[in-house]
Amino acid sequence: MRLRNIPHADDVILAHAAAIKNETEQKGNWHTLFGNNHPIHIEIGMGKGQFLLTLAKKYPTINYIGIERYSSVLLRALEKLDSEEYEGLTNSRFICMDAADISEVFEKGEVEKIYLNFSDPWPKARHARRRLTSKEFFARYDRVLAADGTVEFKTDNRPLFDFSLEQVAEAGWTLNAHTFDLHHDPVMNEGNVMTEYEQKFSSMGNPIHKLIASRSS
Numbered sequence: 189m190r191l192r193n194i195p196h197a198d199d200v201i202l203a204h205a206a207a208i209k210n211e212t213e214q215k216g217n218w219h220t221l222f223g224n225n226h227p228i229h230i231e232i233g234m235g236k237g238q239f240l241l242t243l244a245k246k247y248p249t250i251n252y253i254g255i256e257r258y259s260s261v262l263l264r265a266l267e268k269l270d271s272e273e274y275e276g277l278t279n280s281r282f283i284c285m286d287a288a289d290i291s292e293v294f295e296k297g298e299v300e301k302i303y304l305n306f307s308d309p310w311p312k313a314r315h316a317r318r319r320l321t322s323k324e325f326f327a328r329y330d331r332v333l334a335a336d337g338t339v340e341f342k343t344d345n346r347p348l349f350d351f352s353l354e355q356v357a358e359a360g361w362t363l364n365a366h367t368f369d370l371h372h373d374p375v376m377n378e379g380n381v382m383t384e385y386e387q388k389f390s391s392m393g394n395p396i397h398k399l400i401a402s403r404s405s
């Protein structure tokens with residue numbers, strides 16, 4: 189998701205209390221920042237924040253952190269957070285960063301769950317390592333997740349999904365569940381919260397694929 193460059197995005201992010209600027213200094217201290225010991229769930233590549241903010245409102249005893257590479261996109265999530273719909277929400281924070289660096293931001297065991305939704309496919313084989321479900325990224329997730337931590341991934345892109353299933357195995361992770369048609373899978377679809385891209389692609393008739401994987405150690 190690329191929005192046109194918005195000149196004041198960086199200023200808004202700098203001034204917003206929910207946007208964490210010194211994220212590497214919070215490593216190991218995220219529970220102190222939230223002021224509680226609730227589990228921490230993160231979404232990588234959260235886009236404009238629809239999924240994360242819906243979850244944060246629905247589950248007040250979970251702390252949510254949204255990670256997004258582009259400030260122009262993160263700005264939209266902050267605007268949403270400031271809207272009347274999310275007034276009084278205290279369990280969400282945002283970081284503008286490249287997810288490749290997450291082990292500099294979270295201590296091992298600090299994160300209980302990682303959501304990846306409609307991640308960029310990077311279709312060229314030579315860019316496979318950039319995919320958020322590559323084994324290289326699973327190794328990064330391993331460095332921040334709790335022992336029973338999980339990754340949940342949704343996409344409508346079948347080649348990316350097939351690649352991701354292979355990478356779960358190659359990374360030595362356990363595939364807990366998967367479906368090629370989430371919205372027609374009554375078990376996996378229970379409690380499903382739609383992302384912006386999920387709404388867009390499923391309204392075009394595309395089946396949504398989902399996998400849940402956990403660390404093996």
Ligand code: SAM
Nearest residue numbers: 189233234235256257286287305306383384385
């Ligand atoms: N998750 C949202 C949804 O499902 O509606 C947005 C999907 S959009 C296709 C992918 C988003 O991931 C973009 O906003 C992009 O900037 C972000 N992204 C891609 N790679 C990233 C990375 N390495 N670190 C942080 N964000 C990333």
